[in-house]
Amino acid sequence: xxxKVISCLLAGIMTVSLAACxxxxxSSNDASKDSxxxxxxxxxxxxxxxxxxxxxxxxxxxxxxxxxxxxxxxSPDMMxxxxxxxxxxxxxxxxNGYYLTDTTRDRTIDWDPVVVKSxxxxxxxxxxxxxxVEINDNLKWxxxxxxxxxxxxFGIMYRSSQEFAECEGDxxxxxxxxxxxxxxxxxxxxxxxxxxxxxxxxxMTVDAENLPNYYVLGDIGFSPEPMAAIAPGRWKRMLL
Numbered sequence: 001x002x003x004k005v006i007s008c009l010l011a012g013i014m015t016v017s018l019a020a021c022x023x024x025x026x027s028s029n030d031a032s033k034d035s036x037x038x039x040x041x042x043x044x045x046x047x048x049x050x051x052x053x054x055x056x057x058x059x060x061x062x063x064x065x066x067x068x069x070x071x072x073x074x075s076p077d078m079m080x081x082x083x084x085x086x087x088x089x090x091x092x093x094x095x096n097g098y099y100l101t102d103t104t105r106d107r108t109i110d111w112d113p114v115v116v117k118s119x120x121x122x123x124x125x126x127x128x129x130x131x132x133v134e135i136n137d138n139l140k141w142x143x144x145x146x147x148x149x150x151x152x153x154f155g156i157m158y159r160s161s162q163e164f165a166e167c168e169g170d171x172x173x174x175x176x177x178x179x180x181x182x183x184x185x186x187x188x189x190x191x192x193x194x195x196x197x198x199x200x201x202x203x204m205t206v207d208a209e210n211l212p213n214y215y216v217l218g219d220i221g222f223s224p225e226p227m228a229a230i231a232p233g234r235w236k237r238m239l240l
Contacts, residue, residue, distance in 0.1 A: 053113060053114065054113060054114055054115075054117065054136040054138070055114065055136070055138060055139070056138075057138050059138065059140075069087060069090030069091060069094070071087065072086060072087035073087065074087055074091075096223055097223065098112075098114075098115050098139055098147065098223055098224055099112060099115065099221045099222065099223045100112065100115055100116055100133060100135075100152070100220065100221045100222055100223075101217045101218060101220070101221030102221070109215065109217045109218045109221070110217065111133075111217070114136075115135055115136060115139065116133055116134070116135060116136070117134045117135060117136045117137075117200070118133075118134045119131065119132065119133050119134070120132040124205070126208055127208030127211065128178055128205050128206060128207055128208045128211070129205065129206050129211060129216075130203050130204070130205040130206075131203065131204050131205075131206070131220060132197070132201070132202075132203040133201070133202060133203070133204070134198075134200055134201040135147070135148075135149065135152070135200050135201075136200070137199070137200050139224075141226055145228070147224050148199050148200060149196055149197070149198065149199060149200050149201055149202040150196065150227055151224035151225060151226065151227050152202060152222055152223075152224045153191075153194050153196055153202055154224075154225055154227040154230075154231070155173070155222055155223060155224050155225035156173055156174045156177075156191070156194060156204075156222055157174070157183070157191050157194070158225055158230065158231070159171060159173035159174070159225075160172070160173045160174040160175070160180060160183060160184055160191065161183070161184070162184065162185070162186045165184070171184060173222070174191065174193070174194075176206050176207060176210040176213070176216070176219045176220065177191070177193035177194065177204055177205060177206060177207060177220075178192055178193030178205045178206070178207045179191050179192030179193045179194075180193065180207070192205075193205040193206075193207070204220050204222075206219070206220065
């Protein structure tokens with residue numbers, strides 16, 4: 001058990017070292033409902049856009065901005081999947097980013113155009129639904145390296161695995177997808193509901209037993225995990 005705990009801590013440290021940068025794009029939940037500019041916007045030089053868009057090719061990596069985080073005492077849990085207080089949650093959200101879906105101004109869940117270049121929904125004969133997604137090719141980690149489809153699939157598999165559960169993590173990330181139970185229980189090494197279709201394209205198939213579901217886009221609004229930092233060996237081979 002001690003070795004497992006140490007492994008979890010090491011994975012956590014490596015994850016913190018690579019965070020998803022938002023580049024120059026505007027997330028769909030960042031814009032104010034007011035079409036005008038607020039005084040805060042004027043002070044910090046923020047330009048509101050009418051429609052969220054992908055970050056430009058020459059978007060700078062890095063920079064400085066100020067956020068408000070609930071004051072309090074930090075706990076050791078600095079990754080999603082474990083319990084965390086309000087202060088921890090603020091830092092965790094700061095380190096995470098590029099979720100496939102987001103909440104719009106109308107308070108509905110939709111694909112985030114900052115992340116998703118195109119998407120397609122296909123109803124299968126067995127009642128399941130396959131969502132095919134192509135992400136923008138200029139999303140970056142904070143070290144400047146590119147985020148690819150493998151980082152998204154790895155994030156789902158990593159957080160649905162036996163290993164993650166054995167670290168006392170919440171291994172339910174891909175629970176709505178076909179093949180989750182077999183993968184989670186270690187019966188299969190492949191996650192059959194996931195398909196890598198290219199460097200920036202992949203598909204996710206939602207099991208028929210989890211449909212219809214008004215919140216399905218929220219259930220599959222996954223974020224990437226830095227596979228190159230957390231597990232460049234075994235997990236990488238599974239996605240080749």
